[in-house]
Amino acid sequence: MGQVNSTIKFQDTGYFSKIMSDYLEQKEPVEDFYGNFPDIEGFRKQIEEKSKAFDVSTRAVLTSCLMEQTEQLTLSALTKKHISLLKESNTYTVTTGHQLNLFTGPLYFLYKIISAINLAKELKKNFPENNFIPVYWMATEDHDFEEISFFNFKGRRIQWNKDVKGAVGRASTQDLGKVYGEIDAILGENKNAARLRTLFTQSYLEHGSLTEATRFLANELFGDYGLVIIDGDDKGLKSLFNPYVREELIKQTSYKEVSKTNEALGVNYPIQVNPREINLFYLDDNLRERILYEEGVYKINNTDLVFSQEQLLELLDSAPEKFSPNVLMRPLYQEVILPNLCYIGGGGEMAYWLQLKAFFKKVSVPFPILLLRNSVLLIDQKQRKKMQGLHISEKEIFLKQNDLIKLKVKEISDLNLDFTEQRKNLQAMFSDLKALSDKTDKSFTGAVLAQEKKQLNGLDHLEKRLLKAQKRKYREIVSRITKIQQELFPKQSLQERQANFSEFYEIYGDELIPLLISMLDPLKLEFDLISP
Structure with missing residues (x-):
């Protein structure tokens, strides 16, 4: 393929917030709300900080849980090696996260993971004595099914109609045959379309839950690049987070610290997320509801469940998997269980991470580097000629x-x-x-x-x-x-927020992901325009 790649500043697109523009330019109003900046010197400092704060015993539990989670997958040799390397004290992760959107959802799902893969490679070049592992964190415990239950293909909305309660990752995929029928009718007849049919069938019709389907799909697309896929809905991993959940229940630390940060941050920028007094959910089959502290007892919202403090802490020790972090606690959970240096996300995600630095400091967990993911506008050769003609x-x-x-x-x-x-x-x-x-x-x-x-x-x-x-x-x-x-x-929105990867995979096939990996630079911090 003859390829054209150029970039413009994120700030010049008109699609990124003031706080993101100021962050990219390292302006004074935002500098108190992040740690090290995403450049090589920043990563040098971050490695030093994380090396002093991550316990070897955590690595053993992490590796064991990952092996158990992926035992049904056909892993590439590189991914197996990466999981094994996580036991070593000189191994670090760079992480991105995403919801379990049907068939990956918006196109930027690809760009998030490619940013992580390429960043790990770049860090290995600069710090060859260490190992760097790209990680995709599946948001299995989210409960907003409406937000993830569709994707757009050639201007059509492919919708999965289902009543889901509780964590979306536990939702059954048994009724996705009808959705496959819609996709099958729209797809063409070339080999790339055939591959997309197989991908959907193997992912969603041959796996029982949305978590299993998404894990399989992400591994099929990125396994050859050593991507490690993690599910936080795991008893072993949550046992590592137990002390922080305990503090949250007793002291409401996140509420106090994030509220103070919001007051300072809100002087110049809109606030992305407001904290609850307790930023945890109670998680069970078909149930994910807020934990409330009222009248001296703990109540589970919209249920009759009531616990004394002693009862709830006993439950935490015996069943840590029943406690689910919300949007403000999940970043801490991630950083506690992973030897992580950097979180990679979109502008909205970065904005709420900027609310968390003081909270991390209070609970003595290193705050990660924040990296705005790669963004791409894919322009085919005909479209580029039309632009030039106009x-x-x-x-x-x-x-x-x-x-x-x-x-x-x-x-x-x-x-x-x-x-x-x-x-x-x-x-x-x-x-x-x-x-x-x-x-x-x-x-x-x-x-x-x-x-x-x-x-x-x-x-x-x-x-x-x-x-x-x-x-x-x-x-x-x-x-x-x-x-x-x-x-x-x-x-009139960014292509990456509307289109699904399948629209471009049907055209470019197996060349699409290698092309993007070869052309995107995660540390350039600019918006890419690519013509395959």
Whole structure:
């Protein structure tokens, strides 16, 4: 494949928040809310910090649990080696996490894991005396099934209709035959389409739960690169987290620390997540409900379950698997059980991680490096030619649709559609009138200001009417601009947030993932535009 790869700054896309832009630029308002920055020097410091804080006994439990979780998988030699290496004190992980979206969900599922794979390789080059393992953390304990129960394929929504209660990872996949029928009808007849049919069948129709299906699928796609897949819904792993759950139940440490951070962070940025007094759920079959502390006892929300403190702590010791961290406690759970250096996520994830540094410090767990995952716009050769024919630059294609059309119509029009000079002249004239009224009769100032506003509004109206007329004149070009942008930004959103990997796998097949791995640099911290 002839390939084109270029990048633009995340900040220039218009799709990333102010807090993410400030983080990438290491601006002063955000600097107190993260630890080491994702560059080689930052990783050097992080390795030193984590090496002093991670216990060898934890490694033994981690390795044992991973071997048990993956015993039904056909693991690559590299993944087996990576799991074994986790016993060694010079082995570290770089981790990304994702929900158990049907058939991987949005395209960025790939980019998260590729970021982890490539970061592990880059760190090995720079620190050859250590080992670095890419990890995918499956969000098996989430309970928002509606959010993960569909994916988009060629503009169609493929929906799994099911009533799921409790942790989504435990949901049965027995009724996914109907969904497969929808996919089968849409897919083409080439070998790549056949491979996608096999992937879905083997993942979802030959495994009993959503956890098992997702683990199989991720291993099929990335096993050759040594990806280690972990399920936190595990009694052995949760036994390692027991002391932190105990502190949360008794002292509500996360609520106190995150609340203080939110107050400081909220001065400059919107707050992503607000803490609960207890940031834990009670987990059982078909049940995942908040643990509440009321009237001196612990209650399980929406149930009749009530525990004294002694009873709940006894349950924690005997059945730690019944305690499930929420969005603010899960990062701590991850960092306690993994020799982790870095968490890789999207902008929304990074924003709530930035709320947690003080909490981590309070419970004496090293805060990981935060890395904004790779983002990609895949543009095929025909689409790139269309952009060139319309004189749309790579940066311009990210503009909001109305802004892009307005810009291009102004460029091709034989009329001057920009009334900026007229506005300046009008404002200068009214400035003179205001000065005159101040010297003669100040009671006229209000009338002058009102007339200025009226005249400026009139200019705005005329400019809009003229632009509208020119859009009609160049409607064919406007239509072409609209079409190409809708192809690349479905629903006027980033492609990676809407499309599913299968749409591109059907075209590029087994070359897709190796191509992306070869072209993406996780530490460049820029948005990639790739034409396979």
